[in-house]
Amino acid sequence: GNSVTQMEGPVTLSEEAFLTINCTYTATGYPSLFWYVQYPGEGLQLLLKATKADDKGSNKGFEATYRKETTSFHLEKGSVQVSDSAVYFCALLLTGGGNKLTFGTGTQLKVEL
Amino acid sequence: GAGVSQSPSNKVTEKGKDVELRCDPISGHTALYWYRQSLGQGLEFLIYFQGNSAPDKSGLPSDRFSAERTGGSVSTLTIQRTQQEDSAVYLCASSLVSVGNTIYFGEGSWLTVV
Numbered sequence: 552g553n554s555v556t557q558m559e560g561p562v563t564l565s566e567e568a569f570l571t572i573n574c575t576y577t578a579t580g581y582p583s584l585f586w587y588v589q590y591p592g593e594g595l596q597l598l599l600k601a602t603k604a605d606d607k608g609s610n611k612g613f614e615a616t617y618r619k620e621t622t623s624f625h626l627e628k629g630s631v632q633v634s635d636s637a638v639y640f641c642a643l644l645l646t647g648g649g650n651k652l653t654f655g656t657g658t659q660l661k662v663e664l
Numbered sequence: 665g666a667g668v669s670q671s672p673s674n675k676v677t678e679k680g681k682d683v684e685l686r687c688d689p690i691s692g693h694t695a696l697y698w699y700r701q702s703l704g705q706g707l708e709f710l711i712y713f714q715g716n717s718a719p720d721k722s723g724l725p726s727d728r729f730s731a732e733r734t735g736g737s738v739s740t741l742t743i744q745r746t747q748q749e750d751s752a753v754y755l756c757a758s759s760l761v762s763v764g765n766t767i768y769f770g771e772g773s774w775l776t777v778v
Binding site for chain 1: 668706709720757768770772
């Protein structure tokens with residue numbers, strides 16, 4: 552079946568530190584890949600996406616590159632801020648599978664001053 | 665509306681009671697989804713609507729759960745005879761009809777069964 556595996560949290564960083572949240576996937580086809588973010592008390596928001604191998608999604612200083620050879624979509628940011636504290640979800644979507652997102656379990660990020 | 669709207673935002677109910685959760689998708693979005701977010705389970709897919717029909721209801725956990733959509737717009741998720749394990753955040757999402765379009769989520773309905 553299809554699945555997404557994320558590194559477990561919580562991840563605690565100091566402001567301006569470099570962030571990596573690992574995400575790997577298993578899929579029977581060629582999925583589109585997504586990162587969603589959930590800020591405290593809010594709903595899920597799309598952060599970035601990539602629809603084919605070697606694509607790089609980017610938004611708000613975050614980046615992730617679709618690596619087919621390693622089935623990965625790691626999230627990175629060069630300098631985190633306190634306002635980036637949230638839960639980050641990696642997800643995949645397969646065409647032909649409806650439009651159903653399969654999510655990882657989420658990684659909580661805490662950024663401290 | 666501007667985004668996916670869900671109601672109620674919070675609901676506390678007694679075990680054994682029925683609850684209804686409502687979702688109003690983004691105007692023009694024909695695809696609508698229900699997910700459940702609970703501690704230890706992450707985000708689970710429940711059901712997917714295309715228009716008023718549900719081609720995929722594989723995630724509904726039991727026959728106590730049902731959902732309908734009318735007029736290609738508002739959807740209601742009903743949980744009958746609630747159990748404590750039903751306590752979770754129920755998230756609704758919508759998207760344009762084409763596969764691969766961005767899926768937008770509401771803020772969720774927090775359900776607590778006591």
